[in-house]
Amino acid sequence: MTVKKMVEGIHWVGANHLDRRLFDELIPLPEGTSYNAYLVQGSQNTALIDSVLPSKKDELMKNLDELGVKKIDYVVANHAEQDHSGSIPFVLQRFPECKVVCNAMCKQMLVDFMAIPEDRFLIVTDRQTLSLGDKTLEFVFVPWVHWPETMFTFVREDNVLFTCDFLGSHSGVTELFAKDDVKTMEAAKRYYAEIMMPFRQLISRHLQTIAQINPRIVATSHGPAYDNPGWITNAYDDWVNKAPKNEAVIAYVSMYGSTAKAVERLANSLFKQGVVVKQFNLTKTDLGELAIALVDAGTIVLATPTVLGGPHPSAAHAAIVVNALKPKARFVSIICAYEWGGKTVDVLKSLLPQLKAELLEPVSIKGAPTEKDFQAIDGLAQKIVGKHLENAFK
Numbered sequence: 478m479t480v481k482k483m484v485e486g487i488h489w490v491g492a493n494h495l496d497r498r499l500f501d502e503l504i505p506l507p508e509g510t511s512y513n514a515y516l517v518q519g520s521q522n523t524a525l526i527d528s529v530l531p532s533k534k535d536e537l538m539k540n541l542d543e544l545g546v547k548k549i550d551y552v553v554a555n556h557a558e559q560d561h562s563g564s565i566p567f568v569l570q571r572f573p574e575c576k577v578v579c580n581a582m583c584k585q586m587l588v589d590f591m592a593i594p595e596d597r598f599l600i601v602t603d604r605q606t607l608s609l610g611d612k613t614l615e616f617v618f619v620p621w622v623h624w625p626e627t628m629f630t631f632v633r634e635d636n637v638l639f640t641c642d643f644l645g646s647h648s649g650v651t652e653l654f655a656k657d658d659v660k661t662m663e664a665a666k667r668y669y670a671e672i673m674m675p676f677r678q679l680i681s682r683h684l685q686t687i688a689q690i691n692p693r694i695v696a697t698s699h700g701p702a703y704d705n706p707g708w709i710t711n712a713y714d715d716w717v718n719k720a721p722k723n724e725a726v727i728a729y730v731s732m733y734g735s736t737a738k739a740v741e742r743l744a745n746s747l748f749k750q751g752v753v754v755k756q757f758n759l760t761k762t763d764l765g766e767l768a769i770a771l772v773d774a775g776t777i778v779l780a781t782p783t784v785l786g787g788p789h790p791s792a793a794h795a796a797i798v799v800n801a802l803k804p805k806a807r808f809v810s811i812i813c814a815y816e817w818g819g820k821t822v823d824v825l826k827s828l829l830p831q832l833k834a835e836l837l838e839p840v841s842i843k844g845a846p847t848e849k850d851f852q853a854i855d856g857l858a859q860k861i862v863g864k865h866l867e868n869a870f871k
Contacts, residue, residue: 480540481653483694483702484635486518486612490525490540492533493649500647504671505765508664510647512560513698515639516541517632519609522550524578526630526639527698528564537564538571548572551599551607553614554579555641556627557586561698566591578607580618582626606633617686619643621679623672631690638692642672643683644709646700655701657708663769664700665709669716670768675803681717684710721775721805723870724753725861728767728799729780730760730791735814738846739854740780743812746858752865759791764798771804775870776861777834779825780812786819796828803831808864810857811839814846837861 481489495509512529514537523546529537541549549572554562557579565587569575576599577587584598601607603618617629622643630639646655646664655661673680687695687710695706703709725747731737744754755770771777777799781792788796809832813821822839837860842850 480543481650483515483653483696484637487632487635487637488516488544489650489653489696489702490514490516490537490544491650492529492536493651494530494533495649503764504647505763506647507763507765508648510699511650513650513696513700513702515696516544516546517609517612517614519612521608521610523548524551524553524607524609524614525549525568526553527555527561527641528552528568530560531563531567534564534567538567549575550609551576551578553630553639554583554587555630555639556624556698557583557590558624558642559590561641562587562590566593569593569597578616580616580626580628583628586626603628617690619683619686621676622683623676631692636693637696638687638690638694639696640687641698643680643697644695644703644706644713645697648700650701652701654704655709657705661701662712665712666716666772667765667769668699669713670772670802671765674716674768674772675801677717677803677805680713684713684717716772720868721807721870722753722773723751723865724755724770724774725776725778726755726757726767726770726774726806727778727780728757728759728762728792728795729812730758730782730789731780731814732782732784732789735842735845736780736782736812739812739814739840739842739850742846742851742854743778743858746855747861750858750862752862759789759795767795767798768802771799771802771806774804774806775865775868776808776810776837777804777806777832778810778812781814781821781825783813783815783819783821786821787824788813788821792825793828796825800829800831803833806832806834807868808837808861809834810837810861812842812854812857813839814842816844835864837864
């Protein structure tokens with residue numbers, strides 16, 4: 478994608494990375510991603526809002542050339558992570574008078590990461606403004622979305638809010654503005670689940686900040702911008718603040734069939750009693766799909782065979798992911814299959830210290846499941862149904 482005009486004097490000048498398939502060597506990218514940078518040209522000064530991944534710097538420079546940019550006075554670093562800040566040194570090299578505008582914490586990170594000289598910074602405080610002539614930048618601190626130094630930049634006259642990672646999605650910018658459709662919502666929900674969900678309580682506060690600003694356009698650092706931001710902020714409000722739904726996520730791995738049989742019985746029992754079941758075989762699951770399902774789940778069940786005295790590594794990894802993402806599920810349980818013993822249940826419990834959920838009595842199965850084991854599984858299903866009814870999950 479080439480340069481795109483957002484409003485008079487504000488252009489998208491970022492870069493797409495449509496063939497990238499893994500982010501942070503962890504997060505699947507089925508649609509690739511983008512690194513969004515925006516040029517804000519005032520009557521007196523020009524500011525670049527964020528930059529791009531260093532490997533995409535040539536695309537950024539090409540876009541600046543396309544606009545005929547001869548001078549950039551400021552490059553605003555809303556967030557120090559490399560996919561947004563990594564090309565700042567190249568911008569500073571090309572525009573020797575340019576200053577990096579950021580908060581004090583972000584400055585230290587940029588110095589640590591890229592050894593940017595101290596005299597190239599302009600440090601700002603929360604709600605401080607910077608005039609570009611007929612455009613005014615206002616800086617709004619929003620710590621922990623999703624790093625502690627993050628801030629928004631607001632162009633007052635145009636009512637455009639640059640939110641960096643917040644409200645974004647890992648998808649390419651093939652069109653400047655997002656469409657309120659299923660595909661766009663799924664990409665946004667995946668992004669929230671993988672990156673923003675661990676900071677749910679703070680995000681609730683930052684949603685209020687956006688509501689107070691009431692921007693006409695929200696421009697994020699990944700994926701398309703929003704020229705009707707209400708639908709994405711309403712979706713975030715649901716994901717962050719609303720009660721879990723009448724859904725159970727069952728994440729499992731099975732080596733010789735015992736765990737799979739137990740999971741099938743649990744899933745069928747829950748389904749018959751009206752619970753929506755989302756089932757994931759951990760040896761085949763896209764981590765992002767599991768994360769999306771965790772957003773709304775009322776209950777999470779981890780099911781695993783015992784391997785060398787503990788959970789299967791895929792189940793242990795899933796527990797670590799669940800613990801890190803801290804979904805709003807109210808209940809959790811464990812199904813363990815074993816032959817001669819082990820501490821699978823204890824190990825999995827120890828991997829979930831941050832999950833603020835009630836543990837429902839785990840079910841342990843020795844060998845192939847018997848009718849007694851299936852009755853225990855039915856009992857677990859009944860507990861889940863009862864808890865969901867008690868909490869009015871819908």
